Amino acid sequence: MKPVHLFKVEQVVAGYDHKTVIQDVSLVVPSGKISVIIGANGCGKSTLLKTMARLIKPSSGQIILDGKPISQFPPKQLARILGLLPQSPVIPEGITVADLVGRGRFPHQSWLSGWTKKDYEAVAEAMKFMNIIEFANHPIDELSGGQRQRVWIAMALAQQTDILLLDEPTTFLDITYQIEILDLLTDLNRKHGTTIIMVLHDINLSARYADHIFALHKGRLVAEGEPSKVITSTLIKEIFGLDCIVIEDPLSGSPMVVPKGRHHVH
Amino acid sequence: MIKPSVELIMAGRRQRRRRWILVTGLLALLACILCCAMLLLGNTIYPVTEVIRALSGEQILGTSFAVNTIRLPRMLAGLFAGFAFGLAGSIFQTMLRNPLANPNVIGITTGSSAAAVFCIIVLQTSESVVSLASVMAGLATVMMIYLLSNRKPFSIGRLILVGIGIQAMLDAGISYLLLIGAQQDIPAALRWLSGSLNGSQMHELPPLMITVLICTPIIIILGKQLSLLELGDQAATSLGVRTNTVRVILILSSVCMLAVATSVTGPIAFVAFLSGPIAKRLVGSGFSNAFPAGLVGVNLVLGGDLIGQFAFETRFPVGVITGIVGAPYLIFLLIRMNRKGSL
Numbered sequence: 001m002k003p004v005h006l007f008k009v010e011q012v013v014a015g016y017d018h019k020t021v022i023q024d025v026s027l028v029v030p031s032g033k034i035s036v037i038i039g040a041n042g043c044g045k046s047t048l049l050k051t052m053a054r055l056i057k058p059s060s061g062q063i064i065l066d067g068k069p070i071s072q073f074p075p076k077q078l079a080r081i082l083g084l085l086p087q088s089p090v091i092p093e094g095i096t097v098a099d100l101v102g103r104g105r106f107p108h109q110s111w112l113s114g115w116t117k118k119d120y121e122a123v124a125e126a127m128k129f130m131n132i133i134e135f136a137n138h139p140i141d142e143l144s145g146g147q148r149q150r151v152w153i154a155m156a157l158a159q160q161t162d163i164l165l166l167d168e169p170t171t172f173l174d175i176t177y178q179i180e181i182l183d184l185l186t187d188l189n190r191k192h193g194t195t196i197i198m199v200l201h202d203i204n205l206s207a208r209y210a211d212h213i214f215a216l217h218k219g220r221l222v223a224e225g226e227p228s229k230v231i232t233s234t235l236i237k238e239i240f241g242l243d244c245i246v247i248e249d250p251l252s253g254s255p256m257v258v259p260k261g262r263h264h265v266h
Numbered sequence: 267m268i269k270p271s272v273e274l275i276m277a278g279r280r281q282r283r284r285r286w287i288l289v290t291g292l293l294a295l296l297a298c299i300l301c302c303a304m305l306l307l308g309n310t311i312y313p314v315t316e317v318i319r320a321l322s323g324e325q326i327l328g329t330s331f332a333v334n335t336i337r338l339p340r341m342l343a344g345l346f347a348g349f350a351f352g353l354a355g356s357i358f359q360t361m362l363r364n365p366l367a368n369p370n371v372i373g374i375t376t377g378s379s380a381a382a383v384f385c386i387i388v389l390q391t392s393e394s395v396v397s398l399a400s401v402m403a404g405l406a407t408v409m410m411i412y413l414l415s416n417r418k419p420f421s422i423g424r425l426i427l428v429g430i431g432i433q434a435m436l437d438a439g440i441s442y443l444l445l446i447g448a449q450q451d452i453p454a455a456l457r458w459l460s461g462s463l464n465g466s467q468m469h470e471l472p473p474l475m476i477t478v479l480i481c482t483p484i485i486i487i488l489g490k491q492l493s494l495l496e497l498g499d500q501a502a503t504s505l506g507v508r509t510n511t512v513r514v515i516l517i518l519s520s521v522c523m524l525a526v527a528t529s530v531t532g533p534i535a536f537v538a539f540l541s542g543p544i545a546k547r548l549v550g551s552g553f554s555n556a557f558p559a560g561l562v563g564v565n566l567v568l569g570g571d572l573i574g575q576f577a578f579e580t581r582f583p584v585g586v587i588t589g590i591v592g593a594p595y596l597i598f599l600l601i602r603m604n605r606k607g608s609l
Contacts, residue, residue: 055500079506086500090363092493094551096282098275106494107506112487115279124271133271137278139551159505 001193002162004031005066005081007052012061014051020059021047023219029163034189034196036206039216040240045199046087046167048216052197053084053165079107083161085152087168091140097151098136101127104158126157130184146177153181157188164188166198170205178202182209207231207254215239231255282552289549293561297345300568304341307576308332335468343466343530344567344584346474348537349482350527352563354520355538356545356556357485361495361516362422365599368539369524370592372429373436375533377407378525379458380436380443382532386455387447397470397529400458404525407432408517460585461534463571470530477526481519482560488512489554535585536592537566543595566591 007029015021021044029035037045050056052063054070062069070078083104091100104126105119115123127133130150135143140151149169156164169185170178186209188194200206206213207227215223215230217239223230236244236257243260305317312320312329320326320333351369359365369375381403385396411432415425440459447455457464485492491512494502502509524538545559570587 050500053500053504055503075503075508076506079504082504084500084504086498086504088498089501090496090498092363092496092551094546096278096551098278099282099552103494103497104505106490109490112490120272120275121268124268124275127275128268128271133274136271136275137281165504 002032002195005162005195006031006064007066007082007163007195008064009048009052010062010064012048012051012058012063014047014056014058014061015044016047016056021219022051022058024061025216025219025221026061027214027221027224029195029197030212031195032189032193033211034186034209035198035212035214036210037197037199037214037216038203038206038239043216043239044219045216049084049165049167049197049199053082054078055084055086076107079159079161081161082163082165083156083159084165085156085167085169087171089152091148094139094141096137096139097132097143098123098127100140100151101154101158104155107159122158122160126154129157129188130154146173146180149173149177149181150184153184161194163195163197166196168199168201171201178205185209203231203236203257204249207256208249208252227254231257233257279552282550286549286553286558290558290561293545293548293558293565297561297564297568300565300572301341301345303572304344304568305333305337307572308337339466339468339471340463340571341568342468342471343474344463344571345564346471346478347461347527347531347534348564348567349560350474350478350523350563351534351537351567352541352545353482353485353556353560354523354527355540355563356542356559357492357516357520358538359542360492360556361513362425363496364422364426365539365543366426366603367422368542369520370533370536370539372411372426373433374404374407374411374429374521374524375528375538376433376436376440378404378528379533380440382458382529383440383443383455386458387443387451390451393470397473400529401525404528405521407436408521457583458532460583460589461528461532462583462585463531463567464583466530474526474530477522481523484519485516485556486554488516489556492516492556493554531567532585534567534570535589536596537563537588540566540588540592540595 009025009027012022012025013020025048037048039045047056051058054063065073065082070082101123102115102119105115105122109119124133127136130153132147132150132154135147140148143151153169170181173181182205185196189196210227213224213227213230214221215235222239223235231246233244233246236242244257245260246255246257249256306314310332312333316326316329317333320329321338355368358368378400382396382400385391385399411425411429415428417424444452444455491507494505494507495509495512499509541559541562542555545555545562549555549558566588567584571584574582574584574587
């Protein structure tokens with residue numbers, strides 16, 4: 001199992017250029033759990049995740065990992081603990097699946113050295129975990145969207161970090177592949193104890209797969225905790241402005257949001 | 267069991283590495299053959315033994331002058347400039363993830379040419395001042411393009427468009443200078459429009475050689491970081507790459523090589539643009555195509571120069587030959603990118 005890390009956001013204000021998106025957010029990420037950040041479009045959930053992954057520098061406040069601000073870590077050392085799957089990474093033309101997954105090994109390699117036995121094993125393990133080993137020597141261009149997403153996650157797994165951040169890992173995927181990806185991430189969390197923090201669009205999937213929910217509204221953290229405690233019709237009304245009823249998911253027992261609409265008020 | 271999977275991955279990588287080594291070896295061999303041809307061929311074809319004796323310092327009437335003063339500098343200029351164009355061009359294309367994001371297309375080399383033509387026609391300066399001015403102007407053009415296109419978020423499309431605009435302005439300036447220039451200055455200025463190895467002299471070469479020998483190792487050492495920058499800044503940062511530092515070092519090294527090479531041979535058309543894609547096609551994926559691209563550049567320049575010298579009744583400078591090869595490829599690329607909607 002992975003070691004326990006204290007990963008927290010302390011009074012962070014962040015944004016782009018002149019626009020502040022995140023307003024004074026503080027939170028502690030539960031170690032070894034799956035946390036999901038939810039909120040409406042433009043509420044800053046992706047910005048918060050990017051700030052936590054050191055892609056955006058907070059204008060005030062800090063992201064602290066094990067008592068030290070992440071900006072003070074040497075980049076490679078931090079990359080061995082904290083990984084990120086960005087929303088839309090670029091696929092270099094013609095690259096094979098194994099070579100791409102292998103790029104996740106960078107923080108474990110020294111200058112100029114080739115792949116070590118450990119690198120090969122980590123890559124093979126990550127690819128087996130994501131069920132893409134059969135494509136190892138195929139160019140990624142040949143794969144479907146769902147398969148490509150599994151390749152990117154495999155790259156993040158090959159990085160072998162204790163904490164993994166994912167920015168909308170299921171966007172643009174059919175529902176079948178969304179479930180498949182979320183199941184695999186749950187496996188990763190249960191088997192290896194990897195701490196997972198992700199931004200998801202779908203509330204019901206968030207409620208089903210999260211151990212812990214962070215609800216953002218207009219750049220502020222408005223609620224957090226277990227899905228069954230947090231996801232209520234009042235909260236949904238507050239952060240999405242949507243009237244709904246919340247029932248129990250018949251399969252997982254997690255809360256399930258059933259939206260009301262003008263034609264289906266009941 | 268993890269072993270069969272490891273072996274599958276190893277087998278694939280071994281195969282790709284073997285291809286890389288084979289192709290790179292063949293490119294190097296071809297470059298050596300062309301280098302020899304540059305020394306052996308000319309108006310008079312001297313026997314091989316005589317050429318070797320002349321190169322080793324023996325004074326042979328006629329041969330020594332032709333080989334040591336004309337052919338050797340010409341060959342070395344082609345070798346180092348070709349390598350610089352090929353390598354630097356491929357670095358730009360890889361780093362900016364766009365085959366059009368290239369020194370030729372975005373006008374870095376045009377900046378060098380414009381400054382050189384200005385010095386020759388208006389200021390009437392000496393040759394060394396012309397070279398220096400062209401190097402400085404190349405660097406200044408890059409800075410200008412970068413500053414004008416540097417709005418957040420960084421966009422490669424914007425960089426390319428700004429570059430094309432600046433290039434158009436510089437081209438207009440060059441045309442104007444050629445119109446007002448004195449008759450006797452025009453030939454010297456024309457060399458700066460389509461590159462040429464004609465009249466390369468030994469004393470011009472050391473700065474180019476030193477720049478290539480310093481910048482090449484830097485670029486090769488940063489190869490792994492570059493391969494991560496290809497995945498986008500976010501992925502590269504989260505894998506532990508200092509993206510801005512790496513990018514600045516790579517841009518500086520490439521631009522220095524380009525500017526110095528341009529100051530020796532003029533902008534040899536399309537070599538920086540063609541070498542990367544050709545090398546990539548030949549070596550396949552998985553391993554860096556920077557070094558092979560440099561070798562492709564050498565082969566294009568030396569091969570182009572030999573064709574220009576001997577294939578036709580009139581002698582053409584190398585830039586004309588590479589231009590004939592490169593222009594259709596640019597059109598092909600534009601059509602293909604337009605179809606894919608990637609520009």
